[in-house]
Amino acid sequence: MSIFITLIKRDLNLAFRQGFDSLMVVAFFVIAVVLFPLGVGPEPNTLARIASGTIWVAALLSSMLSLERLFQTDYDDGSLELLALSPVALEITVLAKVTAHWLTTGLPLILTAPLLGVLMQLPNEGFMTLLIALALGTPTLSLIGAVGAALVLGSRRGGVLLSLLILPLYIPVLIFGVSAVEAALGDLATRPHLLILAGLLAATLALTPWAAAAALRQALE
Amino acid sequence: MTLFQGQGLVCVRGEHMVFRGLDFELSSGGALVLIGPNGAGKSSLLRLMAGLLKPYDGKLLWDGEDALDDFDEHGAHLHYVGHHDAVKAVLSVSENIKFWAELRGGGEDGIAEALATFDIKHLYDTPGQFLSAGQKRRVNLARIIAAPAPLWLLDEPTTALDKATIKRLEAAIQKHRDGGGMVVLSTHADVDMPGSEVLDVSRFATRNTAFDEQVMV
Numbered sequence: 001m002s003i004f005i006t007l008i009k010r011d012l013n014l015a016f017r018q019g020f021d022s023l024m025v026v027a028f029f030v031i032a033v034v035l036f037p038l039g040v041g042p043e044p045n046t047l048a049r050i051a052s053g054t055i056w057v058a059a060l061l062s063s064m065l066s067l068e069r070l071f072q073t074d075y076d077d078g079s080l081e082l083l084a085l086s087p088v089a090l091e092i093t094v095l096a097k098v099t100a101h102w103l104t105t106g107l108p109l110i111l112t113a114p115l116l117g118v119l120m121q122l123p124n125e126g127f128m129t130l131l132i133a134l135a136l137g138t139p140t141l142s143l144i145g146a147v148g149a150a151l152v153l154g155s156r157r158g159g160v161l162l163s164l165l166i167l168p169l170y171i172p173v174l175i176f177g178v179s180a181v182e183a184a185l186g187d188l189a190t191r192p193h194l195l196i197l198a199g200l201l202a203a204t205l206a207l208t209p210w211a212a213a214a215a216l217r218q219a220l221e
Numbered sequence: 222m223t224l225f226q227g228q229g230l231v232c233v234r235g236e237h238m239v240f241r242g243l244d245f246e247l248s249s250g251g252a253l254v255l256i257g258p259n260g261a262g263k264s265s266l267l268r269l270m271a272g273l274l275k276p277y278d279g280k281l282l283w284d285g286e287d288a289l290d291d292f293d294e295h296g297a298h299l300h301y302v303g304h305h306d307a308v309k310a311v312l313s314v315s316e317n318i319k320f321w322a323e324l325r326g327g328g329e330d331g332i333a334e335a336l337a338t339f340d341i342k343h344l345y346d347t348p349g350q351f352l353s354a355g356q357k358r359r360v361n362l363a364r365i366i367a368a369p370a371p372l373w374l375l376d377e378p379t380t381a382l383d384k385a386t387i388k389r390l391e392a393a394i395q396k397h398r399d400g401g402g403m404v405v406l407s408t409h410a411d412v413d414m415p416g417s418e419v420l421d422v423s424r425f426a427t428r429n430t431a432f433d434e435q436v437m438v
Binding site for chain 2: 003006007010013014017018076077078079081082083084085086087088089090217220221
C-alpha cells in the first residue's frame with residue numbers, strides 16, 4: 001500500500017512540476033463548452049436542453065487530451081522498463097498511474113462542471129446528479145483510456161489512433177451519464193442510471209489494469 | 222549460493238533470429254562480460270535475462286527454477302541498466318534515486334552510500350534537466366547501489382563515463398561480487414573485472430537469412 005502511494009506521489013509531483021497538463025485540460029473543457037452557446041445561440045431553453053450532453057461530451061474529449069502522455073514519457077526515458085522490472089506488479093503500477101491521472105485531470109473537470117452548468121442554463125435539479133455522475137464516470141474514462149494509451153505506445157501518430165480506439169468505448173459512460181441528468185430533470189429516478197455508471201466503474205477497475213499491463217509488456221519487448 | 226542459468230536460448234527480433242543455442246551459467250560472486258560486434262545481440266541477451274524479452278526457445282533458470290514463471294519475483298532479483306537513464310528532468314538527483322530505492326524497499330543508508338559511491342553528493346538538489354550525460358549515467362548507476370539486488374545486468378554501463386568514474390564502477394562491482402552478487406555486463410571499452418568469464422555473443426549468431434528458413438533447418 002505504501003508503495004502504491006509512493007507511485008501516486010511521484011506522478012503527482014511530476015504533473016505539478018512539469019506543468020500545465022491539468023490546467024490545459026480544464027481550459028479545453030471550458031472552451032469546448034463555451035463554444036456551444038456561441039454556436040446555437042443564447043436561447044435559455046435550447047441551452048438547458050443540450051446542457052448535460054454538451055458538458056459530458058466536452059468532459060470526454062478533454063479527459064482524452066492528456067491520456068497520450070500517461071505512459072509515453074516514462075516509455076521514452078526508460079522509466080517504464082524499470083517500473084516493469086520492479087518487484088511491484090505492473091498492474092498495481094498501472095492503477096497508481098491512472099489514479100494520479102484522474103486526480104490531475106478528472107477531479108478538476110468535476111470541480112469546473114457546476115460553473116459550466118450555470119453557463120449552459122442547466123436547471124437546478126440537475127446539478128447534484130451531474131456531479132455524482134461525473135464522479136462515477138470520469139475514473140472509468142481514465143481506466144479505459146489507460147488501455148488505449150498502453151496499446152498505442154511506440155506508434156507514430158499515437159494521439160489520433162488513441163482517440164479512434166478509445167472514443168467508441170466511452171459511449172456507455174456518455175449514454176448513462178447524460179441519461180442520469182435527464183432523469184433528474186424529468187423528476188424520474190436517477191438511481192438506476194447511477195448504479196449502471198458505478199457498475200461500469202467496478203468492471204473497468206477490475207479488468208483494465210490487467211489489459212493495460214499486458215499491453216505495456218508487449219510494448220517493452 | 223545462487224545459480225542463474227540460461228539453456229539453449231533463442232532470440233528472435235522481428236523476422237530475424239539474433240542468436241540461438243546460447244547457454245550461460247553464473248553463480249554467486251561471478252561475472253560475465255558480453256562481447257561482440259554491434260548487432261550481435263548483447264543488448265537483446267541482457268533484456269532477455271531481465272525478462273523484458275521473452276526467449277523464442279530455451280530456458281532461463283534461477284536456482285534451477287524457471288525464472289520467467291513469476292515476472293515480478295524475477296524483477297526483484299535484478300537491477301537492469303539499459304541505454305536510457307530514466308532520470309526525470311523535473312526531479313532532483315536525490316528524488317530520482319529515492320523513488321527507485323523506495324520501490325525496492327531501500328532506505329536512507331542505501332541512498333547515502335549510493336551518492337558517495339558515484340561521487341554525486343554535491344548534485345543532491347540539482348534537477349535532472351541540468352545534468353550532463355555522464356552525470357545522468359552516474360545517477361542511474363547510483364540507483365542500483367541504493368537498494369540491493371543479487372543480479373546486476375549492465376548494458377554498456379561505461380557510456381559517457383570519465384575514467385575516474387569507471388574506476389568507481391569497477392570498485393562497486395567488485396564490492397557487489399565480494400558480497401555474493403552477480404554481474405552481467407556488455408561493453409566495448411575495457412572494464413577491469415578480475416576472474417570474469419567472457420561470452421562472445423556473435424559465436425551464436427545466425428546468418429542473416431530469413432527466420433522461416435532457419436526454423437525449417
